[in-house]
Every structure is written in structure tokens, then in C-alpha cells.
Amino acid sequence: MVDFFWAPFADFAFMQRALVASLALGLISGPVGVLLVMRRMSLAGDAISHAVLPGAAVGYMIAGMSLPVLGLGAFITALLVALLASGVSNVTSQREDASLAAFYLMALAIGVTLVSMHGSNIDLMHLLFGSILAVDETALILIAGATTVTLILLAMIWRVLLGSSFDPLFLAQYGRSGRVANQLFMLTVVLTFVACFQTLGTLMAVGLLMLPAIAAKFWSRDIPIACLLASGFAMLSGTIGLLLSYHASLPSGPAIVLTAGVIYLTSLFVGTHDSLLIHTIRSTRHRES
């Protein structure tokens, strides 16, 4: 038993790094994911995952295969797309997700054009968004930095975010500072996603961020508790996913996301709040009475 859980991490440095990376990412993906769900922006992650492409491409053209530069490029374009989207939705009456869709699609097209014009036969997306097994020192520092900044930012705007998650008008009351809070939140979202992309790959990163958060909503109505739960689920998914990848030779990214998926399905069926089990009990009680 000890061998099963302990030995992989004790014997191999790459497993240790992967574990640390997934724990750190799990820590921030909880609150960020839950807040996204609360604000009905569960799919924003997918949009942002595509918005990073042009920046990564430009970064690659300038500095070649340098992880920090690629990450910075990705961060800048993703942030630009997120801020433009929220800026447009502040000024006009269009919803934020509509503007986000518009901007990320343009960014994606620009990114694909840049990559194909450059004509590199190295698959940029693969290089940039590699496997959690390939996490090196630089990547760990980037992840730790992104995690720290995200947590501090979240703490600063926590109260405003909490209020506005229930009632968007709440944010409007705050006026300018409310808008700043909203944009700071988008900054944390982008930071979290870029950190995740570096290690998990674009598609899988969204899974680690959103699945635990959505699962946590089946267990608690209270946002802080849901955030803690989501972080716990994400860390658990990371750990179990890595062990699965180790013992069953499954690709690491999908193994982690599938573990999170299993947690989500379990929560969906037997969660204490709004789950299928609760609904069944309630409807039978209904009929009985």
C-alpha cells in the first residue's frame, strides 16, 4: 500500500515535480473555478485557452523555445482578450461571454495565421502546452509565482467578488471599483489558466479547473466552503491521476481530468445539495405526502 502511494513519488523526481505542480494548481483552481461557475462563465476557460495562441506564437518567433517568454506572450494575449471582452460588455449592453467569444475567435485566427506563416515544423502548441510529466524548475517557479499572485489578488477583491457573484447589480453599485474588481478577477483567471496550460495542456487544464468546481457545487451552497472543497477535489484529482498514470500507464493529463470527472459524477449522484439523490428523495416525499 505504501509502495503504491509513496514509491512513485519517492523514486522519481519528475513525479515529485508533477505532484507539486498539480497541488499548486489545485489550490488556485478551486476558488477561480467556483467563482467562474457562480458568474455563469464556466466556458470562459475554453475561450481563454484559445486566446493564448497568438501571444505564444509571437513569443516563439522572438525567443524560440523559452518557456518564460512563451508564457508571457500567452499571458499578454489572453489578458488582452479578457480585458477587451469585459471592457466592451461594460460599455455596451452585450453580455461578457458574447464579447469574449468574439475576441477569442479573432485571437485564434490570428494565432493560426502566425503559426502557419512562420512555417515551423515543430508543433508549437505541443511544445508550449506539454505534459505535466515535463515540468522543470522554471515551470515550477512560474506556477508558484502565478499561484501566489492569484491568491493575493483574490484575497484583495474577495468581498466584492462574492457579492457580485450572487447579484451582478451589486458590482454596478460599486461603480468604478467594482469594474476594477471585475478586471482583476479576469486577470486572476488568465494567470491561473496560463499556469495550467504550461503544465497540463490547454484542453486538460480547463478540465482540472472546472470539473472540481462544478462538483463542489453539489456539496455546498456556501461559496467559501465550495471553494475549499473544489481545491481539495482538484488536488485529489492531481494526485490520483498521477498515480493512475504511473501504475496503469495512462497519459497523465487525461488521467487527472478523468479522475476529476469521476469526482464530478459521484457528486452529481450522491452530493448533499441539488444532487440526483436529493432530487429523488424529495420527489418521493412529495408523492408520499
Add this chain to the structure above:
Amino acid sequence: MPKHIRPLLSIATLSTLLLVVTPSHATEIKPINVVTSFSILANMTEEIGGPLVSVTSLVGPNSDAHVFNPSPAHARALANADVVVINGLGFEGWIDRLIKSSGFNGELAVASNGVQPLDFADEHESKVPEKPDHDDHGHKDKHDHGHKEAPTESHADKHDHDDVDPHAWQDLRNGQIYAANIRDALIAAMPAHRDQITTRAQQYIEEIRVLDQITRERLEPLAPPLKRIITSHDAFGYFARAYDIEFFAAQGWSTDREVSAGDMATLIREIRQDDVRALFVENMSDPRLMERIAEETGVRIGGKLYSDALSAPGTQADTYLKMFNSNVNTILQAIEP
């Protein structure tokens, strides 16, 4: 010394002969159509046939002969061929049916005729120590591909052969046999040009022989512990036997699927256990993975080894001899202290 001079002399003789005899025929030479199964044979045939042949390769440079899917165009090329050159040893599992369906009825040359075949089973098992403490199923899998897979359905990643290793060209002495076989086939197809073909072949075989000797001189002096290498190809059995390099297979490592933590761990364990010096495992999905392995084990990551196909024309391994030399350089670069 005479060996070096003889081909030169015969060229001289021949060119004089040609000058004297063939001015009227020269315009009439219409190259015969030769179809080869893959790029290495195509290059050899071109070297030997020169202007007398027009060579088409069914599987082109940089392409994988294992996953080849014949198209009607390939069948047409075969139907128009005067000579077809294949490797044999079960390398081209798809060739028999393709030849039959194309209606080709010319000269079929098996280039590997006369080489001493190597069993797949012999290659690694004798050298890899048993490892009872961890999963050696990957190892078994690797070999089972060679042994049991039904020839009709093995499109996946291994060859369509029973249990011999078909990559005989990875030993330059076999390369000389290949060249001789191709020479004989070309002569049979156009006996009128016997002399010209013989001269060109002789010259080419000599080139192969010289490279073989050079390779031996470069690799043999290395101390045995340096010559331990892991590859993801199981294509270097003949190379290992000829030049005394120990190749270990990267167990369960596949270039075209996403890597799992288990794969990484297995590979790292092997490197530590076998005291391997260099790693030639290609996984383009993420070069950083290879860097992690290097960091964790101190092994050196080598460049690309060419096994079954030449590189694109104009690049560093676009002929058989250049390909071979490039492999030797790559290996030396990785293992030399």
C-alpha cells in the same frame, strides 16, 4: 591497393569503350523502369543503374514502410515496371498482394538474398539482464510483435514478418550483398548493358566496403561501457551485431502516443539499471520530457537515427551511405566522453 585502382581502371576502359562503340546507341538508351519498395533500395538502384534506370520508390523518403497503404497509383507503377526490387525477410508484408494485383510479371529481385538473417529474439534478450523486480511485460510485448502477430493485421507499428529482423541493411556488409543482388537483377533485365552495370556496381560496392571499414575503425576502439544505447526502434539488430554496440529497446515506448508517468518511470529504471550512456528515443510530442529523463539519469539524449527510410532529398541522410554515416556520427556524438 589494386582493389582501389581496379574500378578506376575499368571505368577508364569502359568510358573509352563507350566512346568508341556507342555514339550511335547513346541516343537510343531508354531507361528501364525499376520500382523499389522503399527509399534505401531506390537509392542503391540509382547508384548502380545510373542513367540506365528510372527508379520509383513505393514508400518515399521519410515515410514509414510499416504503415504503408498501397494506392492504385502504386499498382500502376508496378504494372509498368521492368524490375521490382524488394528487401525481403518479410519487411514488405504488403508487397505480394500488390504485385499480384498489379499484374507485374518482370524481374523480381529480393535484395536481402544471401544475407545471414538475424532472429528478432536473439537481439536484445541475450543482452538484457532479467529484471524480476519490475514489469518486464513491456519487453515481452516488444518481442511478441515480432513473433506472433498475424501478418495480415500488423499495420500498427511493427513489421509484417515472422521472427527474423528485416533491417539487414543496417550492416554495411549486407549492404554489399544488396548491391550485388540489385546488380544481378539489372543485368538480367538488360544484358546488353552488362559491363556498364557491373562497373558501376563494383564501384558502389567498394564505396560501401570502405565505409564499413571506416565505421569499424571509429566504433571499435570505444570502451564497452560506452556502447550502451537505448533506442525506440527495434531496427538496429544488425548494426549491433556488426559494430559491437549494445542496443536496448525502450520498452513500451511508442513515438505516437501520449506518454504516461508509467512509461517515463520504466524508461528511467532501465537507464539506471543497464547503465546506458545515450538515449535515442524520439518523441516529438514534447522534447521537454526527454530533458527530464536526461536530468534524472544523467543519460545523454542523442539525435535522430535513421532506420527504415532516407531523409528528404538534399538533407543529411538522403543516400544509403550518407544515412549510415549520419547514424554513426549521431551515435558517436552521443556516447563519446
